Amino acid sequence: MRSALMVAVYRKQLKLSSSARTRHSAGEIVNYIAVDAYRMGEFPWWFHITWTCALQLVLSTVILFGVVGIGALPGLVPLLICGLLNVPFARILQNCQSQFMIAQDKRLRSTSEILNSMKIIKLQSWEEKFKSLVESLRNEEFVWLSKAQILKAFGSFLYWISPTVVSAVVFFGCVVSKAPLNAETIFTILVTLRNMADPVRMIPQALSTMIQVKVSFDRLNNFLLDEELNHDDSERNLKKCSVNAVEIQDGNFVWDHESVSPTLTCVNLEIKQGQKIAVCGPVGSGKSSLLYAILGEILKISGTVNVGGTLAYVSQSSWIQSGTVQDNILFGKPMNKTRYEKAIKACDLYKDINDFSHGDLTEIGQRGINMSGGQKQRIQLARAVYNDADIYLLDDPLSAVDAHTASILFNDCVMTSLSEKTVIIVTHQLEFLSEVDNILVMEGGKVIQSGSFENLLIAGTAFELLVSARKDTITELNQDNENKRGSENEVLSNPQDSHGFYLTKSQSEGEISSIEGPIGSQLTQEEEKAIAHLTALLGLKASTAFFSSFTTAIFNAPMLFFDSTPVGRILTRASSDLSILDFDIPYSITFVASLTLEILVVICIMVSVTWQVLIIAIPAMVASIFIQQYYQATASELIRINGTTKAPVMNFAAETSLGVVTVRSFNMADRFFKTYLKLVDTDASLFFHSNVTMEWVVLRVEALQNLTVITAALLLILLPQGYVSPGLVGLSLSYAFTLTGAQVFWTRFFSNLSNYIISVERIKQFIHIPAEPPAIVDNNRPPSSWPSKGKIDLQGLEIRYRPNAPLVLKGITCTFHEGSRVGVVGRTGSGKSTLISALFRLVEPSTGDILIDGINICSIGLKDLRMKLSIIPQEPTLFKGSIRTNLDPLGLYSDDEIWKAVEKCQLKETITKLPSLLDSSVSDEGGNWSLGERQLICLGRVLLKRNRILVLDEATASIDSATDAILQRVIRQEFTECTVITVAHRIPTVIDSDMVMVLSYGKLVEYDEPSKLMNTDSSFSKLVAEYWSSCKKNSFTNISTQQLQ
Secondary structure: OHHHHHHHHHHHHOOEOHHHHHHOOHHHHHHHHHHHHHHHHOHHHHHHHHHHHHHHHHHHHHHHHHHHHHHHHHHHHHHHHHHHHHHHHHHHHHHHHHHHHHHHHHHHHHHHHHHHOHHHHHHHOOHHHHHHHHHHHHHHHHHHHHHHHHHHHHHHHHHHHHHHHHHHHHHHHHHHOOOOOOHHHHHHHHHHHHHHHHHHHHHHHHHHHHHHHHHHHHHHHHHHOOOEOOOOOOOOEEOOOOOEEEEEEEEEEEOOOOOOOOOEEEEEEEEEOOOEEEEEOOOOOOHHHHHHHHHOOOEEEEEEEEEOOOEEEEOOOOOOOOEEHHHHHHOOOOOOHHHHHHHHHHOOOHHHHHHOOOHHHOEEOHHHOOOOHHHHHHHHHHHHHHHOOOEEEEEOHHHHOOHHHHHHHHHHHHHHHOOOOEEEEEOOOHHHHHHOOEEEEEEOOEEEEEEOHHHHHHHOHHHHHHHHHHHHHHHOOOOOOOOOOOOOOOHHHOOOOOOOOOOOOOOOOOOOOOOOOOOOOOOOOOHHHOOHHHHHHHHHHHHHHHHHHHHHHHHHOOHHHHHHOOHHHHHHHHHHHHHHHHHHHHHHHHHHHHHHHHHHHHHHHHHHHOHHHHHHHHHHHHHHHHHHHHHHHHHHHHHHHHHHHHHHHHHHHHHHHHOHHHHHHOOOHHHHHHHHHHHHHHHHHHHHHHHHHHHHHHHHHHHHHHHHHHHHHHHHHHOOOOOOOHHHHHHHHHHHHHHHHHHHHHHHHHHHHHHHHHHHHHHHHHHOOOOOOOOOOOOOOOOOOOOOOOOEEEEEEEEOOOOOOOOOEEEEEEEEOOOOEEEEEOOOOOOHHHHHHHHOOOOOOOEEEEEEOOEEHHHOOHHHHHOOEEEEOOOOOOOOEEHHHHHOOOOOOOHHHHHHHHHHOOOHHHHHOOOOHHHOEEOHHHOOOOHHHHHHHHHHHHHHHOOOEEEEEOOOOOOOHHHHHHHHHHHHHHOOOOEEEEEOOOHHHHOOOOEEEEEEOOEEEEEEOHHHHHOOOOHHHHHHHHHHHHOOOOOOOOOOHHHHO
């Protein structure tokens, strides 16, 4: 059942519509698999426990009536009272459980988002804010958890005293009804009542589990019945047309039903087979949505969409799977060496693959974390080219590469390799537009112009504005910043998970400190008390302590930990392992403690009557302990291995959730489903073996205890008559018959508890990860006005990512003068992003120093440093919440200041149209805002902070030229006295800088004024020449390098 539900959840996420995907984040889907499916998997066992316990109670009651007659009736009253009390009690408990799961979902959703965006959180020094957010969500969850646990403790107490109350009432009934109370009657009643004790003890736990199962069932039901993509009723028709590859007639599309206005309106499109179509337009104009409409991923309100042929899609935010480079390019297709070589060549991947430690068999970390943006985008493109589809939908694939590579990709890939294919390419790179057959200009969700490059220039209006903005950008030497990415040493570009062979910078996954000392001593120190209420309180206390330590450790972990640890692995600790700590361990401790006392009491009673039973009982107990230990060694390892098989299931589900559009567009849903089935089978196999070993030990312990009981019974028969009084014989036997059941239950619960402790061990592993340097160094805090000038000195700076790894930056010495604009350029892998990471101390220098206004940044706290630096990162990162919380997460600024920043970053018009203004919602990872709009919000954050040092890390990659030109003007006006460091591939971005730094393979090749470098045979002048050669065919970029100077 568990595996079937895990598979059903995965199959459903492959079919979820775009609006349903906003309701169920990747973190929630992982929770459905990790927690809910597991709880449902326990249902059959507990269901059978419930009905067998009920049957046992009924049969015991019938026996009591047979022996005592009407005198047993009063004894049923307490049982009936307990039964009736259980109905409202169960309802309250179910409500607590439901509320707990809702709160847990919110926490996991937030945790998943934070882990995926840890780099930006560290760059902005927002750890305390987001840590308090997670802790406040946990506090909400904890309120319901504590209510549920205390209620369960009272329920258990109520049930556990009921056999004692029932026996007292039955004997009282016998006295009242004048029933004969001889030894025979009394011991029959005692044995029957003791047989009732086990079912009564199990019923509260069974009911509690059944309630949890009901809650999980409702959640899974809600997810499995959510809206799917409806390809039958067809958002689009797939049919082979002789002439047209894509037709859209009167198309109106919307992202979800609740939207007031359509995303795309009145779309009429006719694209012939083999045509090359470019889509351009300002940020948020609906370019990506048009591709989604062709893919059938967006809800169609009216009109028809016909697609004639197979599709290949390259997304704007590159989606790369965990696995080898080759696996990512083949994407499930059989290897065709010739086609594979052509795809690699067309996407300019030869040099990169040769540089990788294991060629195209190099492992890529989750979401491609250990690759540069350009490499990820080119692997995506190679995947599409190798797929050999009829129609190619490329969403701004040229933005992540330098000018020279962009030119190669456009000419060799789009125009040559795909010459016979239909290509629809969204782009901001206007220099390539003269090559395509047709251009679609979009604005406000409409195609406002279409035609060839020359025709649109003549027609004027919107297209001419885009072109002239581009022209002005170049001629006025404004920064162009259209590109992003640039270094494979950018492992720090996204705090996602990764393991395997690291490309240049990290060779192996960092070892997490191993567990030391016995685990769980603090959990079991009160064991002997065996009081349900106390255990619940101890469990809650332990849960709080572990969660607090775990959260602190994760937020204090260095960036390298997030680069080398899959997010799925951290989430498993925060979900299923924590769930075991919350619920299962306290209950198991209660059972183990109470059953230990019970077994000891039973053996003492047997020994007091017939001491000879010790001859068998002691060897049997020793053998039981030996078997238990023998089993435990195997079981613990099986549980640990099961932990390693569970993480890939979660990782694969989370990964698919993020790339589901790509998977569906390549028609690969079935292949992904089969891969997932294999992962689930491997996981289920380990789970099955864990249960089989449990049954193995239970069988042997049961046999040994039966031997003890038989020996006791035989001794009582064989002893001389009168040696033991009949009363004591009855007493001894009545207790002896319960020994086997108690011992089996003890074995089962002790084994479970030992296995559950592995979860504590796994959480504890992460509690002991090494922390990064302190946020604040009390005795060495910089002045509040620091940095007043913004002068940066690099002195013999050397960086390596691990102690034995090769150097990534090799002895860089230079000075960035106060108020200067410094451009940092270099090819992929030259160390540009590593330099930025060193400035923010995401990685500590091996040797050398970085001084800002004379203060060594390594001597001060991380928070003091990072709060004084501003950065617009490569990947615009937004968090679930509102526009206000994204611009000002710490709540430091007034509405007026926020509105001024919004106006400067060109978002005022967009936001004023929204009903909630600054409180308008932002979904997970900013999914309801275009990439360009997200980048503008990141610019807004910088405008609010107004620090002396600003870093632009390929900052305007997803913005059209017109918006970019305005932004560059804003940055010039607002940061005139600031030191601005711009990392870029494109020459117009850095050509008007005061100084240009050229990096190559981690070394500082050149550092001088751009005009001086242009007059010599420098590396920089070669980069400039390359850029202009890539623009040489463009009809509006006839500007010579002389003019540039």
